Amino acid sequence: MKFSYTYIMTNKYRTTFYVCVTNDLHKRIVEHQNGMGSEFTKKYNLKDLIYFEKFSDINQAISREKQLKNWRKDWKLNLIKKSNPTLKTLII
Template sequence: MKQPAVYMLATGKRGTLYVGVTSNLIARIWQHREHAVDGFTKRYGIDILVWYELHDSMDTAIQREKRLKRWNREWKLRLVEEANPEWRDLWPAILGQDEAATGNRDQERFPPARE
């Protein structure tokens, strides 16, 4: 999926969170899941995609990521739980392997940022 995106990874339900930005969501989440790059997510085993948001440009995605990183933990948890109350791993959905979370329904559940 070559499109700017902001995403959140977790260790599990209400676990350690990581907020990131990318221009290629599938490739970047694969890197996290495979622990292919050293850093915070590899060190703490943060590899479950629990939330993401698509953007029209990298500029808006980067702005949104910076804002989210300044949010307190409870706000981030609420954002995830509003879109993904079961804290499902959304990896199959972005690969198109999860019929319940693909297509236009993703846009309804994970709308672009209202900035």
């Protein structure tokens, strides 16, 4: 079964968040870390994965991405802290 992921990247200071979706989380994180991610992640040096959700349907992942992108920063931070209270970089 192929899974899709909605994920959140941040910088080392945890001041900027980037929400996106992918069907290969490991590959996409490596791309971000090597400067091959989006222009936004390059501009703000967002290389740390701090949150992700796994979905069996790409449409669910896309819907969640759209929802999270409309959230305020503090809402995203509270969501992240529920599963990653110290905001540590996750290893995939």
